[in-house]
Amino acid sequence: MSYDAIDDAFHFISDAPLGERRALVHRPSGKVFLASLKAGFDECPAGAESDPDYLSIPHRQELDPGKPLVLEFIRDNCPAELARVEGFFNRPGAFRNVKDLLRRRHLLDNWHIFEMEQMEALLKQWCLAQGLTS
Template sequence: MAYDTVDDAFHFVSDAPPGERSAVVRRTTGEVFLASFKAGYDERPDGFETNPDYRTIPHRQDLDPGKALVLEFIRSRCPAELTRVEALFARSGAFRNVKDLLRRQHLLESWQVFESQRIETLLRQWCEDQGLRR
């Protein structure tokens, strides 16, 4: 199975709020079936929920390590800001405020690359855990 197929489905699901879109992959064939509840279509086969050959593609929020990943990045790239970033997580809007800080530190692009690579690693691990072969 091509990783790119799962990655495309992952982005389809994750580009909408959780629960608005869904995708399942058939382990034996790698075929992906999409659903968009807001758009009113559902390609998923009947009975996929109880068929062990199908796996529901996770939403990014299901894989995202969130705060832990941000703190890992801060420790490695600008450790002097660690206390400030930890304090930001005590208030609402933490991720927005962290991104503002990274922008001021000229680290936003580095963060985006770091985050993207970590999400890819997590999705590849999910594929392996689900028995999806590359």
């Protein structure tokens, strides 16, 4: 099973709003099938959704640890802001406020690298849990 094919499908799904695109992996063959409601194409075989040999690849929002990931980054990179950032999550716009803070602290690029690395690790963990890669 190719992790790269699963990673590509994960990004295909995650580059659109949750539910707009989907991808299935056929466990026995490792073949990945893509579908996009908005673009009007669907490579997925009929009945695949209910076939246990097919597994739906998750959208990043389904793997994203959200607040815990942000707090880990803040603890490691600007711990003096931890209480303030925790307070952001008590009202709407938390992620926007965090990104504004990181931009002011010149840490936004570091955040994007950290977030990308963590999402890759989460996808690899998901693959292992599903028995897709070793």
